[in-house]
Amino acid sequence: DGGITQSPKYLFRKEGQNVTLSCEQNLNHDAMYWYRQDPGQGLRLIYYSQIVNDFQKGDIAEGYSVSREKKESFPLTVTSAQKNPTAFYLCASNKGASNTGELFFGEGSRLTVL
C-alpha cells in the first residue's frame, strides 16, 4: 500500500545526543515536509523540500537538519543544539509546489529527551 512511514514511533534520547528520525514515502511525491507538535499545540513547520537535493527552512529550523538525497526519503536530525527537542514529529508529502491537493501525513515519531 502507498503511504508515508515514519520510524521509530517512540524514541528516547539523552541530552547532548543527536538523533535522526526517518521518513520514507512510496507515493512518488516530489515535496516532503517536517512538522513539530507540542502538547496541546498546532503543527509548526521545521523544514520542507520541493525536490531532490533541495530544501528550505520552515518557521522553527534552528537545531534541526535535513537531507533529501532520494525522492522517497527525507530524514530529520535533531541536533544537540535544539534546546527543547521533546515533541511529536510529523512528516508529510504531496505532489509538489504546483499541486494544490492533499498533504499526506505519517503517523508521527514521539521523541523524549531524558
Add this chain to the structure above:
Amino acid sequence: DAKTTQPTSMDCAEGRAANLPCNHSTISGNEYVYWYRQIHSQGPQYIIHGLKNNETNEMASLIITEDRKSSTLILPHATLRDTAVYYCIVRVVETSGSRLTFGEGTQLTVNP
C-alpha cells in the same frame, strides 16, 4: 503569511451538523484554504480545500465567503468519530515553493 483564527473549542450533538468557522482576513488571491483534522496522537487527515467556490466531498462541505476573508467547514451529520482537532490552513505560495502553515485549530467534541 496569511494567518487563520479559529475558536479554541466547540461542541456538537451527535447527528447534528457541525459548523466550524475560520477567519483568514489577510488571505491573498492565490492562496487556498485547506481543512485537516487530527485525532489524538495521530497524523492529520485531509478533509477538503478550496480557492473561491464552495466545495463538497464525501466528508464535508466548505463554504468560502465572497471576499474570501472567512470560511466555514460543515460536517452535515456529526458522529462520535468526528471528535478531533480541526485545522483551517492557508497554503502559502513562495518563490521557493508552497507550504501549509497550521494554526492552533478547533477542538470539536461530538456528544452523544
